[in-house]
Amino acid sequence: MSNHEQAALVRQSLKRRYRKERRFRFYGILAIAIALAALVTLFADIIGKGYTGFIKTTMTLEVRFDPKTMYLEDATDKDAFSMADFKAPLLAALHDVVPEAGDSDDRDLGHLLSSYAANKVRDTLEADPSLLGKTQTMTFLVSDDVSVYVKHADDPNYSIQLSEKQQGWVDQLQERGIIQNSFNDVFFQNGDSRDPGHAGVLGAIVGSVLTMVVTLLLSFPIGVAAAIYLEEFAPQNKFTDFIEVNINNLAAVPSIIFGLLGLAVFINLFGLPRSVPLVGGLVLTLMTLPTIIISSRAAIKSVPPSIREAAEGIGASKMQVVLHHVLPLALPGMLTGSIIGMAQALGETAPLLLIGMVAFIVDVPSGFVDAATVLPVQIFLWAGSPELAFIERASAAIMVLLTFLIGMNALAIWLRRRLERRW
Amino acid sequence: MNTMNSAIDQDVPVKDEPETRGGATFNDAELEGRTVGKPFADDPKFTLRDVEVFYGDARAIKGISLDIAKNEVIAFIGPSGCGKSTFLRCLNRMNDSIDICRVKGQLQLDGEDIYDAKRDVVELRARVGMVFQKPNPFPKSIYDNVAYGPRIHGLANRKSDLDDIVERSLRGAGLWNEVKDRLDSPGTGLSGGQQQRLCIARAIAVSPEVVLMDEPCSALDPIATARIEELIAELSQSYTIIIVTHSMQQAARVSDRTAYFHLGHLVEVNETNKVFTAPQHELTESYITGRFG
Ligand SMILES: Nc1ncnc2c1ncn2[C@@H]1O[C@H](COP(=O)(O)OP(=O)(O)OP(=O)(O)O)[C@@H](O)[C@H]1O
Numbered sequence A: 001m002s003n004h005e006q007a008a009l010v011r012q013s014l015k016r017r018y019r020k021e022r023r024f025r026f027y028g029i030l031a032i033a034i035a036l037a038a039l040v041t042l043f044a045d046i047i048g049k050g051y052t053g054f055i056k057t058t059m060t061l062e063v064r065f066d067p068k069t070m071y072l073e074d075a076t077d078k079d080a081f082s083m084a085d086f087k088a089p090l091l092a093a094l095h096d097v098v099p100e101a102g103d104s105d106d107r108d109l110g111h112l113l114s115s116y117a118a119n120k121v122r123d124t125l126e127a128d129p130s131l132l133g134k135t136q137t138m139t140f141l142v143s144d145d146v147s148v149y150v151k152h153a154d155d156p157n158y159s160i161q162l163s164e165k166q167q168g169w170v171d172q173l174q175e176r177g178i179i180q181n182s183f184n185d186v187f188f189q190n191g192d193s194r195d196p197g198h199a200g201v202l203g204a205i206v207g208s209v210l211t212m213v214v215t216l217l218l219s220f221p222i223g224v225a226a227a228i229y230l231e232e233f234a235p236q237n238k239f240t241d242f243i244e245v246n247i248n249n250l251a252a253v254p255s256i257i258f259g260l261l262g263l264a265v266f267i268n269l270f271g272l273p274r275s276v277p278l279v280g281g282l283v284l285t286l287m288t289l290p291t292i293i294i295s296s297r298a299a300i301k302s303v304p305p306s307i308r309e310a311a312e313g314i315g316a317s318k319m320q321v322v323l324h325h326v327l328p329l330a331l332p333g334m335l336t337g338s339i340i341g342m343a344q345a346l347g348e349t350a351p352l353l354l355i356g357m358v359a360f361i362v363d364v365p366s367g368f369v370d371a372a373t374v375l376p377v378q379i380f381l382w383a384g385s386p387e388l389a390f391i392e393r394a395s396a397a398i399m400v401l402l403t404f405l406i407g408m409n410a411l412a413i414w415l416r417r418r419l420e421r422r423w
Numbered sequence B: 001m002n003t004m005n006s007a008i009d010q011d012v013p014v015k016d017e018p019e020t021r022g023g024a025t026f027n028d029a030e031l032e033g034r035t036v037g038k039p040f041a042d043d044p045k046f047t048l049r050d051v052e053v054f055y056g057d058a059r060a061i062k063g064i065s066l067d068i069a070k071n072e073v074i075a076f077i078g079p080s081g082c083g084k085s086t087f088l089r090c091l092n093r094m095n096d097s098i099d100i101c102r103v104k105g106q107l108q109l110d111g112e113d114i115y116d117a118k119r120d121v122v123e124l125r126a127r128v129g130m131v132f133q134k135p136n137p138f139p140k141s142i143y144d145n146v147a148y149g150p151r152i153h154g155l156a157n158r159k160s161d162l163d164d165i166v167e168r169s170l171r172g173a174g175l176w177n178e179v180k181d182r183l184d185s186p187g188t189g190l191s192g193g194q195q196q197r198l199c200i201a202r203a204i205a206v207s208p209e210v211v212l213m214d215e216p217c218s219a220l221d222p223i224a225t226a227r228i229e230e231l232i233a234e235l236s237q238s239y240t241i242i243i244v245t246h247s248m249q250q251a252a253r254v255s256d257r258t259a260y261f262h263l264g265h266l267v268e269v270n271e272t273n274k275v276f277t278a279p280q281h282e283l284t285e286s287y288i289t290g291r292f293g
């Protein structure tokens, strides 16, 4: 074959190679585009459905604490107080702002306000008995039906439960600025509630944070220590092989099995209370450990052997080699693995259902052994609720959860950049 | 021991009958324990007798006996895979971290057993430092690279002492003038030759008695190589140096004695000029004249 022929052959094969490369690059871009499109659709859908969850609808009324209609002469008298009628001042105030409503409309009118409004009147008066007989400007949440009507009047997915007459009142009140939309601070200040307007994610957020704290405090040190032991100190024999295989197996075990294990061991055997972040954290620790051990071992393996040799060569002991050289170099990888494991744990629902974190819990948990729920379970509960107003709460809670997840992943990237060796 | 001494007295095989042995293939029996030249010294730093090293079942070092004198520079040469690195790494037990590696025979440093169960490896490595084929500075500052050894061995109690050690070591490695203004910059940011000198500085910072060098110049250009060779000449005043090299010129330039290895055997050891001008063993001659290796 002459040089010339050979050059022609090479040119031909070059063309083919470039074509192959272009095709490969196209597939890559296509794959990323599909993934991005899926992500954008998901976010658009969730945000589109859920943003109204961050809006609350309130009504501002002039409430006159009238002793006559309330049947309450002395606000400090406990017995009389418990018998008093706290709905009456609300109804009176509503009649003031909706003059066209007659006496027969009392029911319809009362229905505009959340059922918790009377409680607010009672609590206000209890806190300051001197208000009896005076008038006070107060803001109340409207009922779900009004809220749904105000936010979703044009949305065919929501059925409007208000009568024509009520709709007319609401339109008019909205125009006069008595009914208003504002940022839903209640959502971030309350625990769960039977009333969607009063239901919040704070309880779930605190529950999630407490659970994650337990998980992190247990799984990171145990996982890293196990990885270091297995990589650096354990003898290579059948037994360690067996352990290795089993750790990999554990990583593939469905999470609900860990829930069953937690139920059997922590609750039934050790007698720890149900529904508490401590047990949730323990269960999630079991679930996260394999991930952390596997990623930590990979990080340790990727430390160049020359560094190890260098340290051994000037007489560093095994422990010094590990602490001074291996660990600092492996730490970014370990942290990334751990945070990804934690993010998984944060989104985990199934095992927590089994240990009772699915209970209806109104109070924000104040400790590791307080009954609590977590964000994904709260979403699960709300999404399954028949009331429409809870659906938007679920979407809003999903956004909160996603924000946490994105935050954690961003933290992982940041930590990696920070700690990765800069030379 | 007996076989050893007699080995030297025995006739040197085949140097004078190359034709009959053709391309010279020797079996193990013909080479084992038959080192020619001067393997022993009067004032040995290392006393090595019948050393065998196994990787699993494979015998990589096949019964080598050798003395290494105080403050001498000895070069190990031989074709690739003949066991130079393996043998070198026995001297400060760097082989320990290879699970399948076993060492047999008698290895002594100043008359004390290196592989004794009670021997402290950390202490041994503080006395027998090592420089590797590829420069491997820590991903830390130049200062910390050199200071690491003294720190872990507790050689300096005060910062000023440590500064002195770092400066002395860097001067000893001929690197001080190049890096004195940037001791805080990363050691990995230096050039290959500078990195290797940094590694030498790091090794001598703990004032070892012996420095093992495994092909220290193989990744370096001729100028950097020349500097390291100068450095070896300087270091030889105060240290015992064992250097593995593939460059016979380098062996000739820097070493007092040269040891020729062949397939796990120590074939010939002698004063360097004798090895290169009048090799006694046919294999040595073939190797240094470039017939194989
Ligand atoms: N970690 C190991 N595991 C198994 N066998 C090994 C190992 N290291 C070296 N060997 C074997 O031991 C023999 C000697 O190897 P060694 O590295 O000592 O040779 P060398 O003389 O240093 O070669 P080179 O000049 O190429 O560096 C070779 O046959 C090699 O395959």
Ligand SMILES: [Mg+2]
Binding pocket: B084, B085, B086, B214
């Ligand atoms: Mg080698």
